[in-house]
Amino acid sequence: xxxxxxxxxxxxxxxxxxxAYACKSPFxxxxxxxxxxxxxxxxxxxxxxxxEISGIAFHDSNSDTIYSIQDEEGKLFRQKWDVKEQxxxxxxxxxxxxxxxxxxxxxxxxxxxxxLFSFPFSEATKEKSDLVKETxxxxxxxxxxxxxxxxxxxxLYVLCKNCPVDKKAKTATxxxxxxxxxxxxxxxxxxxxxxxxxxxxxxxxFRTELRASAMAKNPKTNDWYIISSVSKLLVITDDxxxxxxxxxxxxxxxNQPEGIAFDKNLNLYISNEGxxxxxxxxxxxxxxx
Numbered sequence: 311x312x313x314x315x316x317x318x319x320x321x322x323x324x325x326x327x328x329x330a331y332a333c334k335s336p337f338x339x340x341x342x343x344x345x346x347x348x349x350x351x352x353x354x355x356x357x358x359x360x361x362e363i364s365g366i367a368f369h370d371s372n373s374d375t376i377y378s379i380q381d382e383e384g385k386l387f388r389q390k391w392d393v394k395e396q397x398x399x400x401x402x403x404x405x406x407x408x409x410x411x412x413x414x415x416x417x418x419x420x421x422x423x424x425x426l427f428s429f430p431f432s433e434a435t436k437e438k439s440d441l442v443k444e445t446x447x448x449x450x451x452x453x454x455x456x457x458x459x460x461x462x463x464x465x466l467y468v469l470c471k472n473c474p475v476d477k478k479a480k481t482a483t484x485x486x487x488x489x490x491x492x493x494x495x496x497x498x499x500x501x502x503x504x505x506x507x508x509x510x511x512x513x514x515x516f517r518t519e520l521r522a523s524a525m526a527k528n529p530k531t532n533d534w535y536i537i538s539s540v541s542k543l544l545v546i547t548d549d550x551x552x553x554x555x556x557x558x559x560x561x562x563x564x565n566q567p568e569g570i571a572f573d574k575n576l577n578l579y580i581s582n583e584g585x586x587x588x589x590x591x592x593x594x595x596x597x598x599x
Contacts, residue, residue, distance in 0.1 A: 341557050351593035357394045363590040364568040365410030366581045371574035379407045400438045411459035414491050420457040424449040448498050449485045456525040464489045469522045480506045482520040508553035524570040537567045
């Protein structure tokens with residue numbers, strides 16, 4: 311029997327440990343909602359113009375073209391999946407634009423102060439639109455990043471990121487707006503609240519604020535999917551805003567999640583803002599029944 315020298319033995323031990331570690335999934339502590347695996351994304355890196363990508367949306371849930379905004383320029387971007395080249399429509403001056411939704415052939419963009427910009431979807435292929443309408447003062451003065459337009463009900467939902475009303479209440483408040491297509495008008499139509507204690511009960515590491523950065527409705531279940539970049543959480547509620555699930559997001563996959571959308575095949579898309587070291591991206595999670 312050959313003698314194994316100490317250095318060789320040390321090397322064998324190191325290699326064995328490395329092999330054992332390599333076989334162990336680094337995402338073992340992360341969970342996913344039914345039908346999705348949040349540890350296996352299909353990643354699409356954005357061009358430099360979308361380093362600070364925020365909201366994303368599809369027209370009629372068709373994923374052939376992705377529409378997006380970024381939070382410094384008043385532009386609506388459009389591109390094909392996995393094609394970096396983008397074209398854009400200028401709809402407003404520089405500002406803090408946070409989320410995007412499309413329904414009734416109209417585009418809606420949410421500014422962080424709660425103002426809403428809208429214009430016909432037919433304008434999306436132009437370089438600049440003169441048909442942009444800005445609507446203010448439909449929601450209280452606060453900070454907002456989450457918008458969803460529901461074609462089935464003709465309602466828009468705007469969720470607080472940082473609202474004074476939530477400071478001591480342990481809630482996240484949202485506002486409902488009725489859209490009247492014939493008049494192209496938005497009307498305040500009530501509010502809703504998410505009880506943050508329900509998140510704490512499911513996910514004990516949750517602190518005190520949700521600080522939502524985007525929201526979308528799952529078209530199959532009607533559940534709300536709400537992401538928080540600050541808390542690195544995906545929170546799922548039923549259609550009455552009762553919390554059902556909370557999933558901790560891996561920072562190695564979700565750099566800074568700022569947008570969320572579903573396509574007609576129920577695939578889930580989440581956009582991440584980039585930084586000095588990381589490109590902005592959109593990650594896709596295929597729906598598996």
